[in-house]
Amino acid sequence: MSAATDAIAIDRTDPKPVGASRLRQIMTLVRRNLTHIKRQPEMLTDVTIQPIMFVLLFSYVFGGSITIPGGDYKAWLLPGVMAQTIAFSSFIVAVGLNTDIGKGMIDRLRSLPIQRSSILWSRSIAALMHSSIGVAVMSVTGLFIGWRILDGVVGGLIGYGLLLLFGFAMIWVGILVGSAMRSVEAVNGLMFSTMFPITFVSNVFARPEGMPGWLRTIAEWNPISSLTQALRDNWGVPGSQVRPDAPWPLHNPELATIIWAVAITAIIAPLALRAFNKRTTD
């Protein structure tokens, strides 16, 4: 083992570790996260098999009993499941971050001459890419079951843009949960028991009109519902019109989605940064 040592005797001409540029730090760490997906493609099941399963199960099991006036349930459901998928970006960030903290990887990174924020930026970008793979897979799946973007390129792009914006906001939730929880199991437990009810009590799977009054109010004000409604409107999904006396967010879903995204970020981001800094100091 020592044979090669002479060759690596400290050479004063070695490049000095000056610390990478911010961009290189983030790119390097994003590449790391993408390599994880490459090595464990099953990581993608949460944004591929699971949402496809939802679409197929709901379409073919419940679809027959659910009528969407003027529309087809399958095409109507798809944007909702996309919204649900992007909301789960928070889950991806939380699990990834918590794993890195638990395994000491964050300590290793913190012992390097890099900015701590690069760790979060790279996690966020990788999680959005992760979720975007899911949205792309869902779009292709949609084409097979009759979903189409009927409102032109601009509406299509607005829809995808809103998805990414909302995903960005949800990432802060992920950073908060990932930093605050003591184990990946705890992250899983918390996220499953909150994200599923939150994404179900919405207009994703069923029209809020059919829900009991109090539940309908929650569903109609749910940020996921704003996003879903915005997608249906902008993609021209048949049957997307809401009842006339529905609350304001469903009549102005794009603006409501933007407001929700900004509000979630404004409230959660400071908490998330504080939790992350607290967890990764001492």
Added chain:
Amino acid sequence: MRDIVIEAESLVKKFGDFTAVDDVSFEVPKGSVFGLLGPNGAGKTTIVRMMTTLATPTSGSARVAGHDVVAEPAAVRAAMGLTAQSATVDELLTGRENLRLIGDLYGLDRKFVRSRSEELLEQFSLTEAGNKVVKEYSGGMRRRIDLAVSLIAHPPVLFLDEPTTGLDPRSRVELWDVLRDLVRDGTTLLLTTQYLDEADQLADDIVVIDHGRIIAQGTPLELKNQSGAASLVVTVSRHDRVQQAAELLRGAVEGEVHVDVDARKLTAPGGDVAALSLVAAQLDDAGIEIDDLGMQRPSLDDVFLTLTGHKAEESSNQEEVSA
């Protein structure tokens, strides 16, 4: 006078009411190996975390390569490498990818990272395993890639937190060789260990830590001398002759004879060469067969027992606090 590369001055770290590190000061000259020796929970990891900017001292100060760990953390990080207690390499990346990851984050030239990675893989006998994901590595390989990653930027100062914990004896000795090579090339090493033989093997200077405080300080030899003279050690071949041999030994030396019946081993402190030959002759006369007979200098284990009243491998009462 040699340059001081690592310096701690009255370091204190409190977690709430619990004082994990209590007024610890030491200096490490360039190119030497400094050992922090102590049981689990003694505060060794907390000291390393403060020295490597991962934790902030409650009071006191520390400098690494001339930079204050609180005021100039970036300069400290650029000058040192850290190998933490549990191997912190990315399990889903290959060995090569791990080296590249950290090299890129140091901001090193890409070509340099490539050639340096190959050098390190070769030095650590990992060239063949370089394209395997670390998940498939053995414990020893994992430790080696962890150390290699810490060395990618040629840090002049290296911190190693229990580098051989969990390694089999052969991997330990191999790692020791690697560390000796590094020191020969001018790296300054601070390592923590709960293994006394490890500190004995590697360190030029040792600080013994217990309950967050320094309880002894010196070279391995100085510490050994602190716990007195050499002992006479006899290993008897047959169990049924142990007591008889013990009687003989009691007649030959002043000190109290320690009898370990299971190991058939007798230890008599304060023996000298004259006593050794006397005992040898008497055992022979009595027809007691022996496996081994000799003088033993006090080990660091004995030192630790003398200093702390408890054995080194036993944990202190407090849990090691690390977040």
